[in-house]
Amino acid sequence: MNELSASSRITYRAVMVRPSVAHxxxxxxxxxxxxxxxTPTIVLLLAINIFxxxxxxxxxxxxxxxxxxxxxxxxxxxDWYQSILTDPDIWAAMQVTAHFVIxxxxxxxxxxxxxxxxxxxxxxxxxxxxxxxxLPMMLxxxxxxxxxxxxxxxxIGLFNYVVAFFTGRAASSFQMLGDVTLSPxxxxxxxxxxxxxxxxxxxxxxxxxxxxxxxxxAEVDRASKWRQFxxxxxxxxxxxxxxxxLFRGIENFKMFDMVNLLTGGGPGSTTEVxxxxxxxxxxxxxxxxxxxxxxxxxxxxxxxxxxxxxKALNKVxxx
Amino acid sequence: MTSATTAHSVVxxxxxxxxxxxxxxxxxxxxxxxxxxxxxxxxxxxPDDAISYPPKVLFKPSLEGFxxxxxxxxxxxxxxxxxxxxxxxxxxxxxxSRNMVVAGxxxxxxxxxNSLIIAFGSxxxxxxxGTLSAYGFSRFRVPxxxxxxxxxxxxxxxxxxxxxxxIYLMYRTIGLSDTRLGMILxxxxxxxxxxxxxxKGFIDEIPREYEEAAMIxxxxxxxxxxxxxxxxxxxxxxxxxxxxLIFAWNEYAFAVLLTSGNAQTAPPFIxxxxxxxGQDWPAVAAGTTLFLVPIVVxxxxxxxxxxxGITFGAVRK
Amino acid sequence: xxxxxxxxxAPRGLADRILRRGxxxxxxxxxxxxxxxxxxxxxSLTLYSWSFATTLFGTVMFTIVSKVRE
Numbered sequence: 202m203n204e205l206s207a208s209s210r211i212t213y214r215a216v217m218v219r220p221s222v223a224h225x226x227x228x229x230x231x232x233x234x235x236x237x238x239x240t241p242t243i244v245l246l247l248a249i250n251i252f253x254x255x256x257x258x259x260x261x262x263x264x265x266x267x268x269x270x271x272x273x274x275x276x277x278x279x280d281w282y283q284s285i286l287t288d289p290d291i292w293a294a295m296q297v298t299a300h301f302v303i304x305x306x307x308x309x310x311x312x313x314x315x316x317x318x319x320x321x322x323x324x325x326x327x328x329x330x331x332x333x334x335x336l337p338m339m340l341x342x343x344x345x346x347x348x349x350x351x352x353x354x355x356x357i358g359l360f361n362y363v364v365a366f367f368t369g370r371a372a373s374s375f376q377m378l379g380d381v382t383l384s385p386x387x388x389x390x391x392x393x394x395x396x397x398x399x400x401x402x403x404x405x406x407x408x409x410x411x412x413x414x415x416x417x418x419a420e421v422d423r424a425s426k427w428r429q430f431x432x433x434x435x436x437x438x439x440x441x442x443x444x445x446x447l448f449r450g451i452e453n454f455k456m457f458d459m460v461n462l463l464t465g466g467g468p469g470s471t472t473e474v475x476x477x478x479x480x481x482x483x484x485x486x487x488x489x490x491x492x493x494x495x496x497x498x499x500x501x502x503x504x505x506x507x508x509x510x511x512k513a514l515n516k517v518x519x520x
Numbered sequence: 521m522t523s524a525t526t527a528h529s530v531v532x533x534x535x536x537x538x539x540x541x542x543x544x545x546x547x548x549x550x551x552x553x554x555x556x557x558x559x560x561x562x563x564x565x566x567p568d569d570a571i572s573y574p575p576k577v578l579f580k581p582s583l584e585g586f587x588x589x590x591x592x593x594x595x596x597x598x599x600x601x602x603x604x605x606x607x608x609x610x611x612x613x614x615x616x617s618r619n620m621v622v623a624g625x626x627x628x629x630x631x632x633x634n635s636l637i638i639a640f641g642s643x644x645x646x647x648x649x650g651t652l653s654a655y656g657f658s659r660f661r662v663p664x665x666x667x668x669x670x671x672x673x674x675x676x677x678x679x680x681x682x683x684x685x686x687i688y689l690m691y692r693t694i695g696l697s698d699t700r701l702g703m704i705l706x707x708x709x710x711x712x713x714x715x716x717x718x719x720k721g722f723i724d725e726i727p728r729e730y731e732e733a734a735m736i737x738x739x740x741x742x743x744x745x746x747x748x749x750x751x752x753x754x755x756x757x758x759x760x761x762x763x764x765l766i767f768a769w770n771e772y773a774f775a776v777l778l779t780s781g782n783a784q785t786a787p788p789f790i791x792x793x794x795x796x797x798g799q800d801w802p803a804v805a806a807g808t809t810l811f812l813v814p815i816v817v818x819x820x821x822x823x824x825x826x827x828x829g830i831t832f833g834a835v836r837k
Numbered sequence: 838x839x840x841x842x843x844x845x846x847a848p849r850g851l852a853d854r855i856l857r858r859g860x861x862x863x864x865x866x867x868x869x870x871x872x873x874x875x876x877x878x879x880x881s882l883t884l885y886s887w888s889f890a891t892t893l894f895g896t897v898m899f900t901i902v903s904k905v906r907e
Contacts, residue, residue, distance in 0.1 A: 231660050234741055238656035242649045242672065242712050249709035250675040253686030260686070267689060286886045295885070299877035316548060322533045324542030332823045333549045336556065339819045343772030344808050347791040348559045351801055357571040359558050372573070394552065399830060406827055406835045416531045444831065455679035458772040462791055476773075479681045484777055489685065496682035498889050502876060505869035505896040507677040508903075511670055512862070518834045 254500070261494035268487040281494035291495070294470065294478040300385055301392070301460075301474055302453045306446055308393045313400025314442060318434075320401070321408045331405075335398045342395065346462030349391045353377040353463075378464055384472050388460050392453065400445040407441025408434065440517050447510045451503055475499055556812075562805035570801045585802025587611035589628050589793065589810075593620040628807055631789040635811075637700055638785055639768040642707035647761045649708070650715025651753070655745055657716065658723040659731075669717070673832060676713040680773035688778060700783045706774055711764040714832065718763065721833030722756025723749065759825035762818050769815065786811050861902040868895030 261282070264275045285291050316334065320327050337345070352360040355376045365372035377387040411434065419429050457476035460466070466473035466481070473481075479499065483492035533541070562570050566582040593615045601621060607613040612622045653672075657665060687706060688697070696702030730752065731744040739747065750757075776788040790807045793800055819826075827835050872892030875884045 231741060235656045235660035235662055238652040238660075239662060239668070242653040242716060243668070245649065245705075245709050245712060246672060246675050249687070249705060250678065250683065253683060253690055254678075256686040256689070257682065267685075267692075282889065286889055287882070289882065292882060292885045295877045296879045299879070302877070312548075316545060319541040319545050322538050322541035324538040324545070327542070327545070328823075330542075330545050330549045332820060334545070334552060335823070335826060336816060336819055337552060339766060339815050340812055341770035341772065341787050341815070343770070343776075343787040344790055344811060347804065348808055349555065351562070351799075351804070352555055352558065357573055357575065359554070359575050362573070362575050394555070397552075402827055402830065403835065406831075413531045420531070441835070444834075448830075451677060455681075457679075457681055458787075461776075462772075476679060476681045479679075480777070483681065483685050484688075489689075493685055496679070496685055499679050500682050501889065501893050501896060502873055503677050503679055504674060505892045505899070506873065507674050508670075508896060508899045509866050509869060510677075511673060512866070514832065514834045517831070 257493045257496055257500075260490050261497050263490045265490045265493075266487050267489040277490065281491050282498070285491070285495050285498060290470075291478065294473050294475055297385065297470070297472060298454060298456075298474045301388060301456065301472075302450055304386075304389045305392045305396070305453050306449050308389065309397045309400045309449055310442060310446055312393065312397045313445065314404045314438075316397070316401040317404035317408055320405055335402065337395045338398045340395070342459040343462050345395055346391065346459040349387075350378065350463055353387060355379075379468055381468055381471050384464050384468060388463055388472055391459060391463060392456070395459070396449060396452075400442075400449065403441050403445040404438060407438035410441070411437045440513065444510070444513045444517050447506065447513055451506050451510060454506070455499065455503060559805050559812075560809050562802060563809040565802050565805075567800065567802055570805070582614075582802075583610065584614050585800075585806035587614050588800050588803035589806045590626055591615070591622045592624050592626050594623045595620050626793075627789065628786075628793075631784055631786045632810070634700060634783055635769060635785040635787075638703045638707060638783070639765050641700070641704040642711055642768045643761050643764040645704065645708040646711035646715045646764045647719075647757060649712050650719050650760065651750070651757060653712075653716045654719035654723050655749060658720050659728070669720075672713045672716050676710055681777070684774055684777045687774075691778065698779045698782045698784075703775070703779065703783050703785070706778070707768040707771060710771075711767055714767070714829075715760050715764060717832040718760045718828060719753070719756055719833075721828060721836065722753050722760070725836075726752045759822060759829065762822050763825075763829045766815060766818055856905065858902060858905045861905060862899065865895050865899035865902050868892075868898060871895070 262277055262279070264272075264277055266272065320331055349360075352358045353376075355361055355373045358372075358377075360377065361372040361375070364370070364375075375383060377383050415433055415437075416429060419433060424432070455476055456474055457480065460472060460474055461477060461480070464472040466477040470478075475495075476499075479492055479495050482488050482495060558575075561577075561579075563585050564581045564583070565576070565579050566584050569576050569579040569582070570585075587610070591611055596619060598619060601616050601619065604621065607616050608622075615622050656662060657669060662668065691697040691699075691702050696705070726749055730748050731739075731741070734744040734748045735741060770787065771785070772787040775785045779785070779788070786807070790804060790811060793804050793807060822829070869892055872888050872890075872895055875888035875891055878884060
C-alpha cells in the first residue's frame, strides 16, 4: 500500500519540477529503483558464487585436474560421487567431523546456556564481564589455532603446565596435538573456548525475551524455581538455543581454518575433518574433478541445513 | 541501575544469587582470558623466557619478538660483527648480541598492509552494495523477495574450500590469482550477504513516514533515501561495516589457498614466521598481538550490536 | 492466518488438508536431518552411501514445499 501511494506522489510531484538530472531520477518508478538497488548485489553473487558453483557441478562429472589443464577432459558421469560415497576413508573423515561437531555443540550449548543463565541474574558489572567473555569469538580462527599450538606444546606450553599442575602428571608426558586419542579433543577444546560466547549471547537474548509476568504468575501458583526452570525458562529459550545449535553445527561441519593450523588433520588422519580432506584432495593431490564432487556433497548438506536454519531464524524473529 | 526500585519484585534474584552468579561468570571470564593474556605476555619475552619451563609469569620485558617480527637477520662471525660500526638501532643491537646482523625488513608489514587494503576495500564495497539492496528489500515489493534473501544468505553458508576450488580456476583464467582486487571481490561477495541482512533489519526500523514526509516536501524517492534514510541508518551502517571488516580481517581459508605472496594477508603469514630451529614464538606472539589489538577495540565498540551481527539481524535486543 | 478463514478458496478434500506448508516443511526438515545423520553415523556404510541422495531429496523437497500456500 505504502509503495503505491508513494509512487503516485512521485509522479504527481514530477510534473511540477523543472527538468534536470533529479527529474530523470524522479521519473524512475519505485520498481525500477528497486531493481537498480538490488541488481548489483545479485550480479556480484552470481559472478562470484553461483557461476563457480555451476562450474563445480560440471567439473564434478569430469576427470579434470587443475595441474594438468591440457589433458583432454572426459565426461565421467556420477563416477566420483559413487566412489566418494562408498569410500571408507571419506566415511571415516565424516565421523571425525561428527565427533568434532557433536562434542563442540554439546559443550558450547551447556556452557553457553549456563553462562547466559548466570549473566541474566544481572549482577553488578555484568556488562563488562560479558564483553570480556565475548572476545574470543571475534578473533581470527587461524590466528587462534596457531597460538593454541603454542599453549599445547608438551615441553613449554601453558596448557600442559596447568594440566600437570592439577593432575600431578609430568607436563611432557602427554601431547595434545601429537596423540591419536588426545588430538580430537584438542580441537574440541579450542573450538569450545572460542565459540561458547556465541551460544551464550544468543541464549542470553532468549532468556531476556521471556516476559517477567510469566514468572510472576508461576510465583503466585507457588511453582518451585526448579519447576519454573523446566517448564518456563527452558521451553521459552528453546528456539534461541536451536538457532545457536544449528549455526554452530553448520559452521563446525565446514570447519577448516582453526583445525588446519592446529593439527593440519594429523596425527595421521585422526583430526581430518571433511574440509581438510577436501583441501588435501583439491589443493595437494589436485584431483579437481573428484574434489568438486566432494565439495558438492558437502555443499548440499550445508544448504539443506541452511534451509532449516533460516526457518529457525524466522521463528525467533517473530518473537 | 534500577535494582533499588525493583528489588522487591518476586522475579528479581536475591543479592546472594547475584553474588554467586557474578563470581562464577567472573571465574569463567578470567579463565577464558588466560590464553589471550599469555600470548600478549609472550610477545614481550625473550626467546629463552618464552620456552622456559615452568612457564614464566614474571620476566624481564624484551622487544626482541617485535624486532624479529619486523626484520630478517643473518648469522655472522663475531669478527665480522666487530668489524662493523656501532649498531644501528635497538633491533640491530639485540641481533648482534646473538651473533647476527639485521639483513632487512621482514614481510610482516607488507602482509599487514595487504590485510588493511583488502579488509577496507571489501568492507566499503559490501556496505555500499548492501545498503542499496537492503533499502530495496525493505521498502519495495520485490518479486520472490524471500527467495532472493535466502539465496543471498545461503551464499555465505557455503563451505569456503568448496568455493575456493572453482574460484581458483576462475581467477587463474582471468588473471586475478594472488591479486588484491581478486581478494577484495571475493570478500565482498561473502560480506554482502551479511550486510544485506543486517542493514535490512536496521532500515526496517526506520519509520517509512520519514521518507514519505520528505517526498511530500518535494524530495524524490532517491533524494529521500540519501537525505533521510542514510543519516538515520548511520549507526546500523557503522555496525555492519565493523562486522564486515572483522570478517575480512580474520579470513584465512581463501587467503591461504588463493594467495601466495603478492596479495597474502596476515593470517596465513603469522603461522609461518620461523626463527632458527623452529617457530620463533615471541615473534609469532608479537605478530598475533598486533593483529588482534584492532579486533579487541572493535569488539568493545560493537558490543551493543554483536547479537544482531551473529544472527543476521534476526535478534535485535 | 490459517486456511480455514480464507473464504475464497474452494472446499478442500483430505489431500488439501495434508498438503499444506507446515507439515510438508516438517517432513522435508526431517528428511534433511536424516540425511545429515546418515552421512556422519559410524554404523553402516550403506546408510552413508545413501546419505547424499537423502539430503538432496530433502533439500529439493524443502525448496518446492516452501512455495506451497500456507
